[in-house]
Amino acid sequence: MICILALSTTFQSAEAIDMALEFVQQKGASLKVIFVLDSGVPGAIFEKLTDIGFIGDKPSQELQEAVAGEYRKQAVAQLEEIRQAALSKGVDCETAIEQGEFADQTLGAIMKYAADMLIISRTRQSQLSRLLVSSAVDKLIRQAPCEIKVFEA
Secondary structure: OEEEEEEOOOOOOHHHHHHHHHHHHHHOOEEEEEEEEEOHHHHHHHHHHHHOOOOOOOOOHHHHHHHHHHHHHHHHHHHHHHHHHHHHOOOEEEEEEEEEOHHHHHHHHHHHHOOOEEEEEEOOOOHHHHHHOOOHHHHHHHHOOOEEEEEEO
């Protein structure tokens, strides 16, 4: 059995990580952990900073590169932490960093690894909010060709 744990800066929780490690350990499964550097996150950050007047109309290239570099550095550190936790539990674990839109990259990883299960997390939302705003998690629930466990934090 192959299980994917998909993470990004906006889609992760310590509980989901613990759940994934516990689940694959119990099942004797292999764990693939992907961290998606979601291409929309830096733009959203700069849009908010511009809206509140913290930065000018257009952020500098250096600022954009610094944010992207920090984002990647956090991903590398978190993946290594998860890999070490998996090793301590005797879980076969492989990690990867992907870049692009979260749902698309996650669907690609499911196909690439022929995954049997996907574990993801999302923040709790009201039913009305879910109806009004379709999310990457909703897209995965509709399109993933494998079983999905969604941890709501």
